[in-house]
Amino acid sequence: MTITTERSFPKITQKGLDELRQRIGVKIGQTAEPWCYEATRDNIRHYAHGIGDDNPLWCVPEYAEKTSHGGIIALPSFLFATSRIVSGYVGGLAGVHAMWSGSDWTWHKAVRRNDTISTEAWLKDIVEHQTRFAGRAIQQTYHVDFYNQHGDLVAAADSWCFRTERDHARERGTKYKDVNARAPRRYTEQELKDAYRLYADEKIQGAVPRYWQDVAEGEALPVMMKGPMTVTGFIAYAQGWGGLYIRANKLAWKLIDAHPGTGITNRFGIPDCPERVHWEEEFAHEVGAPGAYDYGPERSSWLTHHMTNWMGDDGFLRRATCKIRRHNPAGDMLFIKGKVKRKYIEDGRHLVEIEQEAHNQNNELSVLGTGVVELPVRT
Numbered sequence: 001m002t003i004t005t006e007r008s009f010p011k012i013t014q015k016g017l018d019e020l021r022q023r024i025g026v027k028i029g030q031t032a033e034p035w036c037y038e039a040t041r042d043n044i045r046h047y048a049h050g051i052g053d054d055n056p057l058w059c060v061p062e063y064a065e066k067t068s069h070g071g072i073i074a075l076p077s078f079l080f081a082t083s084r085i086v087s088g089y090v091g092g093l094a095g096v097h098a099m100w101s102g103s104d105w106t107w108h109k110a111v112r113r114n115d116t117i118s119t120e121a122w123l124k125d126i127v128e129h130q131t132r133f134a135g136r137a138i139q140q141t142y143h144v145d146f147y148n149q150h151g152d153l154v155a156a157a158d159s160w161c162f163r164t165e166r167d168h169a170r171e172r173g174t175k176y177k178d179v180n181a182r183a184p185r186r187y188t189e190q191e192l193k194d195a196y197r198l199y200a201d202e203k204i205q206g207a208v209p210r211y212w213q214d215v216a217e218g219e220a221l222p223v224m225m226k227g228p229m230t231v232t233g234f235i236a237y238a239q240g241w242g243g244l245y246i247r248a249n250k251l252a253w254k255l256i257d258a259h260p261g262t263g264i265t266n267r268f269g270i271p272d273c274p275e276r277v278h279w280e281e282e283f284a285h286e287v288g289a290p291g292a293y294d295y296g297p298e299r300s301s302w303l304t305h306h307m308t309n310w311m312g313d314d315g316f317l318r319r320a321t322c323k324i325r326r327h328n329p330a331g332d333m334l335f336i337k338g339k340v341k342r343k344y345i346e347d348g349r350h351l352v353e354i355e356q357e358a359h360n361q362n363n364e365l366s367v368l369g370t371g372v373v374e375l376p377v378r379t
Contacts, residue, residue: 010095010261011165012138020092020140023123031089032255035242036081039074039115043240047078050240051301052226052233055204057313067207067313074111075308076317077301079146079155081241082117086144086159087297089244091123093138094261096163097274097287100296101139102323103159105304109152110316116149124158131162138163164288185331185361187228195333198225205312212343212350212375221338221354224306229294229332231279237298238278245273284329291329299324299334303356303369306336311373318351319372325365333361338369349374 036043041061048058053075056063064072080087088100111117121144131137141160148154187195203222227233238246245262247255256263256271263271267282277284277292284292300322307317328334338356345351356369 009097009165009264010093012093012096012136012163016093016096017126017138020123021126023091024125025122028085028091028121028123032084032244034082034084034117034119036078037116039078039082039111039113039117041072041113043081044072044074044078044113047081047240048075050237051077051298051305053305053308055308056206069110069112069313072113074113074115075301075304076105076107076155076320077297077304078111079117079157080297080301082146083119083121083144084242084244085119085121085142086157087241087244088159088161090140090142090161090163092140093163094259096138096165096261098140098161098163100324101160101162102296103157103300103321105155105157105320107155107317107319109148109154111148111154115154117154118147118149120145120147129162131164136165192228195225195228198223198335202309204309205315207313209314209376209378210310210312211378212352213378215340215343215352215375217340217342219340221306221310221340221356224302224309224336225333226302226336227328227333229328229330229334231292231330234278234292234294234298234330237295241295241297243275245275247273281330289327289329291327291331293327293329296322296324299328299358299367300369302334302336303358303367304371306338306356307354307371307373310338311375314376316374317371318349318374319370321370323368325367326360328360328366332366334358334366335360338371341370350377351375 045059057067058072058075061072088098090098121142124143125141127139129137129139139160139162141158143158145153146155262273264274266272277287277289278295279292281292303322304317304320336356336358338354341353341355343352352373352375354371358366360366
C-alpha cells in the first residue's frame with residue numbers, strides 16, 4: 001500500500017469535545033435537505049434496487065395491489081433516505097473523520113406509497129473509546145423520529161458514528177495490518193459460480209404467509225449473500241440513498257464554502273467530499289481503511305433485507321439493530337446468517353426475535369444484527 005501524501009488531518013481536541021457536548025439533547029434545526037421527502041414509487045424502487053432487493057411488494061404496483069397492503073409500501077430501511085442525520089451527517093469536530101457504525105431502529109407503521117416524511121433529531125450521547133483501528137475514537141449517537149404527513153410516528157432510530165483521527169488510523173492503526181499485507185484477491189470462475197448460486201436460490205417469502213405457529217426457536221434463516229463488493233455497487237446504493245455530501249458544481253462549492261471541513265483536496269488540489277472513501281482507493285488508504293468500502297447504512301439495510309425476505313408480505317419488522325465490526329472493501333463477499341432466538345407474545349402481538357451475523361469470504365466477522373418480527377397467526 002502506497003500513501004501519496006504527507007498531509008495531516010485535524011485532531012480530536014478537548015475544546016472540540018466540550019463544545020460538542022453542549023449540543024446533547026438540543027433539537028437540530030434545518031441541516032442538509034434529505035434525499036427523499038416522499039416515498040414515491042420511484043424513490044422506493046431506487047432504494048430497494050440500491051441494496052439488491054427486488055421484492056415485488058416494494059417494486060411492482062400490480063403485485064402489491066393484491067396484497068393486504070393494497071399497494072406498494074416502502075421497505076423498512078428506505079427511511080435512511082429521508083434523513084441525513086440517521087445516515088451519518090454529524091456536527092462538531094470539524095475535519096475529523098466520521099464512520100457510520102451502527103443503528104437501533106423501531107418501526108411503528110408501514111410507510112405507504114406517496115407518504116411524506118418529516119423528522120425530528122438531536123444529539124443523544126458522546127462516548128469515548130480506544131480502538132485498534134484508530135486509537136482514540138468518539139462514538140457520537142443521534143436520535144431521529146420519523147413522522148408521516150398525518151403526524152403519525154412511523155419509526156424511531158438511534159444511529160452512531162465513530163469519529164477517528166485519520167493520521168493515527170493510517171500510521172498506527174493495527175486492525176488491518178494483516179489485510180494490507182495480503183495480495184489482492186482474484187476469484188476463480190468456480191468460486192464465483194458457487195457464490196452466485198446463493199443469488200439463484202434466494203427466496204422471497206412473499207404472498208405465502210409465514211405463520212408464527214410454524215416458526216421454531218433455533219430455526220435458521222436462509223443464508224443471504226451480498227457482493228462481490230464493487231465500487232459500482234457502492235455507487236448504486238448512493239443513487240438510491242443519496243449519500244451525505246455528494247454534490248456537483250455550484251452545490252458542491254456551496255457545501256464546502258459553508259462547511260470547510262467537508263472539503264479535502266484530491267490529487268488535482270480540488271476540495272472534494274470525505275465520502276469519496278467509498279469509491280477512491282487512495283483516499284480510503286489515507287484514512288486507514290483497507291480500500292474503498294461499502295456504506296454503513298447500506299450494510300444495515302442488507303440485514304433488514306435478510307429478514308423481510310424471510311417474514312413475507314404479512315409480516316412486520318418491529319425492531320432491528322446493526323453493529324459494524326470491520327470494513328467491507330471492494331472485492332469482499334458477505335454471507336449473512338440468522339436464526340430464531342425466541343418466539344413470544346407481547347401486547348397481543350406474536351413476535352419472533354432473530355439474531356444475525358455476517359462474515360466475509362475469509363470468515364472475518366463483519367457485522368452483528370438483531371431483529372424482532374411480528375408474524376400473522378393461523379386461526
